[in-house]
Amino acid sequence: MKNLKKIIAGAFLFAACMFISQSAFAQKPAGKPWPAPDAAVKKANPIKSDAASVKEGKDLYAQHCKSCHGAKGKGDGSKAEKIDISCGDFSSPEIAKMTDGELYWKTTEGRKPMPSYKEKLSDSERWKVINYLRTL
C-alpha cells in the first residue's frame, strides 16, 4: 500500500515536470539584438496620440500586424507559430523603453521574417500604428 502511494506520487511529480518543461520550451528565442540608428531613435512622432489616430492605428494593426504580433501585442498571432523566433511583446518593459522613433524605424525597415512596411503603409499610417502600440 505504501509503495502504491509512492508510485502515484512519483507519477504526479513526473507529469508536473513534463508540463513545466513543455511550457518552458514553448517560449521562442528572441531574435538577435536589433538596434536602430541614433537618428531614428531621436526622431519625434509628428502625429499626436489622440483617440482618432489611435483608432486608425488599431485598424491598421489588425490588418497588417495582428496575424503575427497578436491581438494584444503579446507575439501570439496565428502566424507566430510558424516563425522560429519570438515576435516580441509590445506590452513588455523592453518595448516601453524604446522611443516612438525606434519602433517606427523597425516597422519601416522590417527584418526577416518581419516584413518592411516602407511601401505597404504611408509615413503617417506607420506613426499611427506606433500610437496604437503605445496603448498595449
Ligand code: HEC
Ligand atoms: C510575418 C509576421 C510579422 C508581421 C506581419 C509583423 N511583424 Fe513585427 N516582428 C515580427 C518578428 C518575427 C519580429 C522580431 C524580429 C527580430 O527580432 O529579428 C518583429 C519585430 C517587430 C518590432 C521590433 C520589436 C523589438 O523587440 O525590437 C516592431 C516594432 C514590430 N515588429 C512592429 C510591427 C508592426 C507595427 C507591424 C504591422 C505594421 C508588424 N510588426 C508586422 C513579425 C511580424
